[in-house]
Amino acid sequence: MKLQRSERIAAIIKVLSDRPNHVFTFNEFTEMFACAKSTLSEDVDILRNIMHKLQLGNIETISGAAGGVKYLPLLGSEQTKKVLKDLCSSLSDSERILPGGYVYMTDIIYNPYIVQQVGKIFAAAFIHKQIDYVVTVETKGIPLAMITARCLDVPLIIVRRNSKVTEGSTVNINYVSASKRTIQTMSLSRRAIKKNANVLFVDDFMKGGGTATGIIDLMKEFESNVSGIAVFISTKKTKKQFSGDYVSLIVLNDVNESNRIIDLEAGIKLN
């Protein structure tokens, strides 16, 4: 199909951004638009510049036989700052305080637009780590894990709390949840993960790091490796209790039920 430059450019960015981090070959586009490779290269250059200029993500070209072009849905630092500021403001609303000092936040972590922005921040932190899977444990981290997996173009893996007949044979492990002071179970289908995989663990909340430790142990059973951990919110104590590296978008310092104050701050520092 013969198209004008502006039409071609609109179509290319649409196709690329519909499947972030996936390499499209130049041939796919030259066939789609019946254009020369040199024309396509110029289109991609224009796109790269405008996406960069408006902080709408990165266009990367890959040279060589397996080469092509891909779109990375990264959030610019200005936008990241705004997301963090808005989240801190919204989450510190005292109306969110629940009995027991818990903070209601499901409306935020299930909101597609917010989750999309957080998923981009997580993807940006791990996009050059060759992640093979995003792993989460049911339930509340699933939306965020799903969007992060979409940004990285890798499968999502959901670890269950107990084995299900629809999963076939499973690997089960027990782990200690410090925050709940109980022994809990994790279960994952034997089919779910190929050996020697690098996984990114995504969750909504990290307190003592018991779940993260459980996931690290479970991945060892699959001869795989946790290459990164990203959580929506952690606590002030997490840094002391969990020795591994992790990215935490928000850090919850304290919830004061009597004064009705939620004290939290951004967990990602930006210049």
Place this chain on the structure above:
Amino acid sequence: MKLQRSERIAAIIKVLSDRPNHVFTFNEFTEMFACAKSTLSEDVDILRNIMHKLQLGNIETISGAAGGVKYLPLLGSEQTKKVLKDLCSSLSDSERILPGGYVYMTDIIYNPYIVQQVGKIFAAAFIHKQIDYVVTVETKGIPLAMITARCLDVPLIIVRRNSKVTEGSTVNINYVSASKRTIQTMSLSRRAIKKNANVLFVDDFMKGGGTATGIIDLMKEFESNVSGIAVFISTKKTKKQFSGDYVSLIVLNDVNESNRIIDLEAGIKLN
């Protein structure tokens, strides 16, 4: 920022498609690009035509005071047919048969690229129904429900199997699951849904429709209404057992464990 037409068009489709079904005002774009409204109108016309021509979704303009432009991530009929054909082919692989006649399909319903396409098909079926929330029950339908919610630009609601301290006060109901022959519980935070909402129920699997009936009852407790039901896969018997309307992407006719045959077909008919 002054831009060339092709740059402006690329930026507009990127911004629009990053937040499907959300109305952006013309002012937002004329300010962003320092261009006249007439120029922007021409850009939008070009975009509308090229998206339509390449079946990459619809651009809709809304006139009047609350007017503007939005992107609808609809899949064209050719692409929908291809998605259905690929899914039927992949799901009928006999390696998927599990003991008890179950079919392993978590790799498919957790795959972001596939889920993205299915989410677009579901969104297309309900985009003109003024949906306020997408509702699902934990766990396996969550990725699909999340992407459908993203396509419709509405919040996702996840109904839990039992009440959680992080949800605050909840509404709990009991319902009968015909397939599991047990009484089960559903729990949802009182804060989760505003009154008089229209919800779309999305799930991975529907057999007798017990869960869907449970959701209908639960929504009544919130003075809200199930305006649509969309499931990834249903069975041949579902039509007889569940009297309501629903969209089912795939219909599972039979799993023959001894002959190792999975018999299924597309549940959506296209010309």
